Amino acid sequence: MLRLAALALAFLLLTGASRADDVWLPVREVSLELQSGSPLDFSALLPNPPINEQSRIVINAAGRLARADAPANPQRFLCASLGWSPASGGFPDHDGADRYARQLKMHGYNIARFHFVDAALMFGRTADFDFDPETMDRFRYLMAALKRNGIYWMMDGLSSTRGAYGGYDDRWNLAGEMKLEVQIDEKTFQHWLKFQQLVLATVNPYTGIAPIRDPALVAIIPFNENSIEFDSVLHQREGQPQYSRLLQPVFNTWLQKRYGTTAELSKAWGGVAAGERLEDATIGLPASRYEKTPRMRDLQAFFIDVETRSAERMTAALRALGFRGVVAPYNNWPGVQTSLSRSGQQAVAMNTYQDWIGGYEPGRSLEQKSSLADAAAYMRMLAGARWLGRPFMVTEYDHLFWSHYRYEAGIVMPAYAALQNWDLLCRHGHGPIVLAYGEDFAHKRQMLPYAIALDPVARAGETLAALLYRRGDVLGSPASIPFRMRGVEDLTQNMYEREPDALTALALLAAIGLQKDAPSAPASALTVASPRDPAAAATILSALRDSKLLDPENGTDAGKGIFESVTNEISLDRNRLRMTVKTGRTEAIAFADLTDTVTLANLTVGNAVGRGLFAVSALDDQPVGSSRRLLVIYATDAQNTAMRFSDREERVIADYGRLPVRIKAGSVDFSLPGKGRWTISPVGLDGRVQPAVARGSGAVATRLSNAGPKGPTTYFLIERQ
DSSP states (O other), X not given: XXXXXXXXXXXXXXXXXXXXXXXXXXXXXXXXXXOTTOTTOOTTTSOOOOOSGGGOEEEOTTSOEEETTOTTSBOOEEEEEEOOOGGGTOSOOHHHHHHHHHHHHHTTOOEEEEOSHHHHHHTTOOSTTOOOHHHHHHHHHHHHHHHHTTOEEEEESOOSTTTTOSSOSOTTSSOSOHHHHHHHOHHHHHHHHHHIIIIISSOBTTTTBOGGGOTTEEEEESSTTOOHHHHHHHHOOTTSOSSOTTHHHHHHHHHHHHHOSHHHHHHHHTOOOTTOOGGGTOOOOOSOTTOOSHHHHHXXXXXXXXXXXXXXXXXHHHHHTTOOSEEOOOOSOOSHHHHHHGGGSSOEEEEEEEXXXXXXXXXXXXXXOOTTTTTSHHHHHHHTTOBTTSOEEEEEEEEOTXXXXXXXXXXXXXXXXXXXXXXXXXXXXXXXXXXBTTOOSGGGSSOOTTOGGGOHHHHHHHHHHIIIIISOOSOOOSOEEEEEEOSGGGOOSXXXXXXXXXXXXXXXXXXXXXXXXXXXXXXXXXXXXXXOOTTHHHHHHHHHHHTTSSOTTOOOBGGGTEEEOTTSOEEEETTTTEEEEEOSSEEEEEXXXXXXXXXXXXXXXXXXXXXXXXXXXXXXXXXXXXXXXXXXXXXXXXXXXXXXXXXXXXXXXXXXXXXXXXXXXOEEEEEEOOOSEEEEXXXXXXXXXXXXXXXXXXXXXXXXXXXXXXEEOSEEEEEEO
């Protein structure tokens, strides 16, 4: 240990840094392919059984995803997001696909999401549906390679606003209104349907079956992120109407069916504008999406009707093609309106981001905001959109690079996803892993937002997610708190009406979700009634205590920003920007400051330099206290070489810089009780175990630096005799 400290000190002197948290250590690994048996190889710890008809994924009686041959055992799916484009290298060749699929299995993934496949197939093509044959071949082969490794699939029916139309070079941009048109225009719907027929309903020669009938295909998102309000926000331009002109005739037809005459409409709205006549279909859309008027309330009801009927039609079309899996439309945008649109679906999928960034150009900015400062609001937003008794899938989430706080994502989302009993968790990116640094593609020459594969901090978080979420180290909540919804009666004149923050804070304690209100529904002290009353949160908290679901020692105090789960495994302190997880097989802490010392169950940690995530997980399926082989995850921050910002707070990017990636130097004291001899060895980002840097007997106790002798790392291996 003294030798390691001397190396760190020498580095400080050489760089002339005045503080340890100013030091950035270049990553030395190039190849990132794990070797079999590495501490980062989870293929034995988290085995992927063969995929066949018996293991087809179904919705069980409790509304959870499960294997057909074991419906009583819900499955948690850790998802690999495959959102490739030519800028990120596209689909690999056959050898690359075999290696990639094998690596995904080793990293603990058991499902992959295909995103923007339509754009990849149509890149550079001039004629409609003239798919690039090499890309199609690589796509189909990768599907087969994943299936051979026990990795299921989920798929966007379409992702790009250009669909499979030829002649466009902006397929990954927001141009075009296809996401709206597919819901209101017959020709566009038929275009969508033809893509499903040609891509999903056509036999894959490498599997011998059409993907839409393959047991490997778990779920289809008919069209990614096509909520009408969200799409209209993305298309809003200064000086232009806030809602597409395509909506007005359809809206007028809907109003005619509802009100019949201008007089009746005027009575309901308290008047209409001069020149507006329902009989002439000249009733206008709201001038501002932020107005709070009866017109806006009816626009929301209209959106619900259009989205409900569109979802039903797309689902029926997929069923007619032979799909037996899960269909989950409208996978984004929280709020009363969209929740009601999703109320009739068999499953719900949602996307969310902390510190969202819309592009890569210099001048883009983020807030440098901790997700713990608002008590994980981005996670709670998802929880409030779920419908209880149905599968719930997070198709996209991230706490984006270059946020200093993104280490939080590796504990916040997987821990709470497990507590909420969610079925699928997918951190969004061009791909969750790369086989090596240095690939010569625009999105792989340096770390970027959504390039989680290149980011050691994001990768460390995904490693922890495999244990907390997929392995099941964090227990699901034994209690669910229903948020009752009546129907369109719950709409207000505010398009952006959402579940109150005080009520979604209950998701930090137990599972929450929406439930249809009914006169026959039994009353419960743990039910959130409609209309919402934020003050009901305190009443429900008391009911949790009275029912003994909350342990008498539970430290929840909303006034002080402290929330502890009913399982006593998760604790969040929003004022200290700190979160802890303590389970039998994993103990972890995320911290903005840890100059004090904290003891979880077995782990004691403190006196840290800088922010970070620290976790200890048993690799031999034993409790942490008696495990002989433990993985230590220690993630601080990472940046590119020569990365520059336009401001001192590092909110505005000026230059992303270049490889190699640099990890921020950090150190922390930690200890674990125990007996016998022990060693601590750095584990490279490629999974290779390096020579021990500390050893002793009895309790494991040391100061750990991430500045290993062979370069910085986020992993260490504890071995005890």
